[in-house]
Amino acid sequence: MSHKITVFRGDGIGPELVDNVLKILKAADAQLEYEIFNVGEDEWKRNGALIPEEAYASFERTKVLLKSPITTPVGKGFRSLNVTLRGQYDLYANIRPVKSNAAVKTPFKNVDIVIFRENTEGLYVGVEEQVNPDTVHAIKIVTRQASERIIRDAFEYAKKNGRKKVTCIHKANILKMSDGMFLSIFKEIAKEYPEIEGDDKIIDNTCMQLVMNPNQFDVMVMQNLYGDILSDLCSGLIGGLGLVPSSNIGSDYAMFEAVHGSAPDIAGKHLANPTAFLWSACMMLEYLGENETAGRIRKAVDEVLAEGKHLTRDLHGTATTEEYVDAVIARL
Numbered sequence: 001m002s003h004k005i006t007v008f009r010g011d012g013i014g015p016e017l018v019d020n021v022l023k024i025l026k027a028a029d030a031q032l033e034y035e036i037f038n039v040g041e042d043e044w045k046r047n048g049a050l051i052p053e054e055a056y057a058s059f060e061r062t063k064v065l066l067k068s069p070i071t072t073p074v075g076k077g078f079r080s081l082n083v084t085l086r087g088q089y090d091l092y093a094n095i096r097p098v099k100s101n102a103a104v105k106t107p108f109k110n111v112d113i114v115i116f117r118e119n120t121e122g123l124y125v126g127v128e129e130q131v132n133p134d135t136v137h138a139i140k141i142v143t144r145q146a147s148e149r150i151i152r153d154a155f156e157y158a159k160k161n162g163r164k165k166v167t168c169i170h171k172a173n174i175l176k177m178s179d180g181m182f183l184s185i186f187k188e189i190a191k192e193y194p195e196i197e198g199d200d201k202i203i204d205n206t207c208m209q210l211v212m213n214p215n216q217f218d219v220m221v222m223q224n225l226y227g228d229i230l231s232d233l234c235s236g237l238i239g240g241l242g243l244v245p246s247s248n249i250g251s252d253y254a255m256f257e258a259v260h261g262s263a264p265d266i267a268g269k270h271l272a273n274p275t276a277f278l279w280s281a282c283m284m285l286e287y288l289g290e291n292e293t294a295g296r297i298r299k300a301v302d303e304v305l306a307e308g309k310h311l312t313r314d315l316h317g318t319a320t321t322e323e324y325v326d327a328v329i330a331r332l
Contacts, residue, residue: 002032002033002291003029003031003032003033003064003065003288004032004033004034004035004061004062004065004298005032005033005034005035005062005064005065005066005192005288006035006037006055006058006059006061006062006064006065007022007034007035007036007037007039007065007066007067007283008037008039008040008051008066008067008070009036009038009039009042009044009068009096010039010040010067010068010069010070010071010262011040011055011069011070011071011262011264012071012261012262012263012264012266012267012268013037013068013069013262013263013264013266013267013272014040014068014069014070014262015278015301016267016270016272017069017272017274018036018066018068018277020274020322021066021274021277021278021281022034023174023325023329024297024325024328024329024332025281026298027291027332028084028297028332029293029328030132030285030293030298031290031293035058035061035062035311037051037052037054037055037058037111038052038071039051039052039055039067039081039085040070040071040081040211040262041070041071041072041183042184043207043235044299045251048057050070050072050081050231051081057245059089059253059331060062060234063252063253063254063258064253064254064255064256064284064287064288065253065254065255066256066257066280066284067085067255067256067257067282068257068258068262068277069257069258069260069262069263070082070262071157071261071262071264077114080259080329083126083208084122085248085255086119086255088121089250089252089253090113090120090251090253090256091120091248091249091250091253091254091255092116092118092119092120092146092149092150092247092249092264093116093117093118093119093149093150093153093247093248093250094115094116094119094227094231094246094250094257095114095115095116095117095157095237095246095247095248095249095283096113096114096115096117096227096231096244096245096246097112097113097115097244097245097283098111098112098114098115098234098235098237098238098244099111099112100112100147100237100238101238101239101243101302101305101310102329103302103305103308103311103315104163104238104243104305105178105239105289105316106118106237106239107254108214108215108237108238108239111215111234111237111238112218113217113219113220113234114157114161114163114218114220115148115219115220115222115227115231115234115261116151116153116154116157116219116220116221116222116227117150117222117223117224117226117227117228117231118146118221118222118223118224118227119150119208119224119248120146120149120223120224121142121143121146121192121223121224121307122140122141122142122224123139123140123224123225124224124228125139125141125309127139127141128284129295133200139260140175141266142178142179142223144185145315147181147182147185147186147187148189149188150169150221151168151182151185151189151221151280152168152189153249153286154166154219154220154221155173155189155190155192155193155196155198157218157219158193158218158301159193159194159195159196162321163196163217163218163219164196164197164218165196165197165198165199165217166190166193166196166197166198166199166218166220166221167196167198167199167200167201167206167217167218167219167220167221168182168183168199168200168201168220168221168222169187169200169201169202169220169221169226169230170182170183170200170201170202170203170223170311171202171203171204171221171226172228173202174204179223182223183200184211185225186200186221187200188199191239201225203222203229203230205219207228207229207230207233208330210230210233210237211237212235214237215235229273230242231259232259232274232295232321235259239315240314241259241260241276242260242273242275242276242312242315243275243276243279244258244259244260244276244279244298244310245257245258245276245277245278245279245280245282245283246258246280247283247284247287249287254284254287256280256281256283256284256287257277257280258276258277258280259276260276269320270289270321271312271313271314271318271321272312272314272321273315273321273324274311274321274324274325275301275305278280278297278328279298279301280296280303282294282297282298285297296330296332297328299331300328300329300332301328302330303331304324304327304331305327307327310323310324310326310327311324312324
């Protein structure tokens with residue numbers, strides 16, 4: 001049975017990532033049907049909407065979205081499209097697996113961290129108030145409901161995937177009410193999972209510990225801002241954003257995207273590395289129950305990276321996007 005999914009082509013390198021990744025999915029015989037839409041800054045310039053109505057309607061039908069990078073026009077009063085989509089469809093769990101690949105040389109070996117970031121509240125609700133001409137208040141919102149579901153998801157993921165530890169990242173020593181509540185909920189839920197170690201660390205100490213010994217971390221759960229910062233820091237440990245996929249999961253909808261931006265400076269130059277977007281597509285296949293297809297694609301990518309002959313420029317190689325993609329397809 002094939003699954004219908006919605007695809008957003010995005011800006012910058014977005015359209016070429018979509019074309020190349022769909023080519024690999026086809027070669028892997030993924031049982032998917034696509035509804036494909038142009039979205040983003042270019043679409044806004046053409047038709048006055050960042051996301052056309054029919055694209056929203058498609059996502060509401062299929063409930064699964066593969067989304068390539070989108071440029072949010074700066075300083076034009078637009079909220080980030082990602083923030084908008086996460087809020088509109090209650091995509092509360094942002095899950096970012098960060099895993100070392102032996103083919104990519106960094107000072108760190110065997111990093112294998114999964115970040116669970118709460119996606120719908122914290123500082124990213126964007127509630128700001130001009131108190132007087134020289135003072136602005138930004139409101140951070142933390143609720144029990146949102147905290148409980150992201151923390152429980154992190155423990156359930158650990159249980160299902162044989163993970164040993166879940167770490168709560170916070171600043172409860174200073175933000176005693178908001179982060180204090182998040183931490184106390186974490187401690188309550190941790191008691192329900194005696195087989196998994198539950199510990200907590202303050203955000204600034206976490207940053208230091210990550211660059212000294214990232215192997216001490218397994219699954220990490222946190223609010224929005226800390227998750228945004230730590231997922232980029234962890235990406236750096238394994239060689240950069242070009243290797244990090246992500247999923248945004250809600251109760252009814254799911255969106256899969258690479259963590260990196262639209263890289264307009266290399267658009268159309270055949271330099272883009274599609275790995276993160278491809279691995280996001282693999283997370284989507286697993287979400288849809290197509291684990292065998294996802295496993296074959298992951299194995300093909302690992303083999304191409306390990307061989308080292310067809311690496312893109314960001315991985316210190318000379319291959320074009322298409323040469324890399326063709327090598328992955330040959331492995332499949």
